[in-house]
Amino acid sequence: MTDTAGWQRLIAEQGLELLERWEQGGLEPAEAYRLLVLLGRVEQLPVRAPELEALRDRAARANVTPRLAEKVSLPEGSELLEELSQALEAGDGPEALHTILLDVDDLATALDLLGNNARAVELARRAADQVAKATGLAVPLSGWAEGRLATMTSRSAAVALWKQVAGERALLGRHVVFISHSLQPLLRQAASASWTLEPVSGSGFELFESEGRLVLWLEVPAGSPRPQAIELRLRVGAREGAWSYRASHVEKGGIYVDLGAPEELRQRAVQTLGALPAANEPLEVIAWLTSGEGDDPVPST
């Protein structure tokens, strides 16, 4: 359920406070831009709310919108799109990505209010295209995006952007990539009291130690949905077991997985397999990545 009333309340409270200060001649440029965005959001609403009607009427009587337009320096759409590109490619956290998406939304909303609908729609469309190309990165924001869509009419300029983000939810649970690496030397070393890890690397993975913990870096092919979970599956002959980790950090081209202390990894392997493999037994270690949430089970295709 979406709290559109909370959204309207935010607009009304902040809008009235800023409008009163505007009428007293006291808004700084950033505040003037904020008021412009809030007035634009009033126009987007699909329903009429009395407190927002009052805000709109009061602003119209004072001819606020064109006067605000003279006061503010609108952000450059191209700069916002570049910042969005940075946030998407860097795999920044959902809150930072959300913030820049809202910056784009704000500008589209302000442009729309000022009669520049074509520029506003184009900005939102280009931002939506970027989200689509960064498959899966905006999945955590899809619920919020559905809520935002409920606060605007279908004619609002920012619709394309939030429809794209809301649609990202469809990517959840998709099996993305299958990677197989032999981590047998690692497990054998981990069982040793005098264990020290030499960094291990191979095609598409690196294994290193950081602050007493084992860290696995796995390459993720460009264009894959953002992995959120990893399952480590061990197999020795007929014995097989698996457990899951969260992908703790995503950066360009790969993810980091914190495997814990060496002893924890060894104990998990022992619990899963019953015993560590004998020296002459081949141990297969497979990492499965999914774009599913948390510890969702990984499809065994």
Add this chain to the structure above:
Amino acid sequence: MPKADEEKGAPRMALPIRTPWERYAHVLRHLYDPAERWDLIISGLPMPLRPRAIEAGCDAADVRNPRSARFNDAGAACKQHVLTDHDRFYSPAYLDSVASAIRLRRHQLQPANGATLYVGDNGVLTVVGGEKEDAGYVTSAFRVKPRGVPSHAVRQEDFIRAAVDRMKELTVLGPQGGRGEGP
């Protein structure tokens, strides 16, 4: 570590960003971003930060364009420099943000993932994880850039207002929107 019986999302003191590679990434992306103007809130912050990091051994392309930076590829001197900046400047600022946000009651629960957002009197928006291994740890901290004003004219008050506005917006909509705490 936070106590297990603490109410989910309840305000509490936070622990620094958990892993070195996340610290590295966040320092490059946020502390070193001149537009975030950390110099307005951290006294003694050695400026300019990016050239300083390059001088310390970081790759210029990674510093200027953090999206291409990879922790594993960074040299030891660069890692040490960036992680020291985390400990000396970045983490005190974001931990102070959490502490003062609790005093100011300026925090909101993010219902979608159990994280809590804080905006302290320094205007840093700090996210503290609420689930699994992230619980109690800072997962992100950044300065929300005020828009509608040229960067040379931006004021600290603009940063605070922008962060508070975004915190409210980020938590008000969504599947369980409107369950935030604080103001």
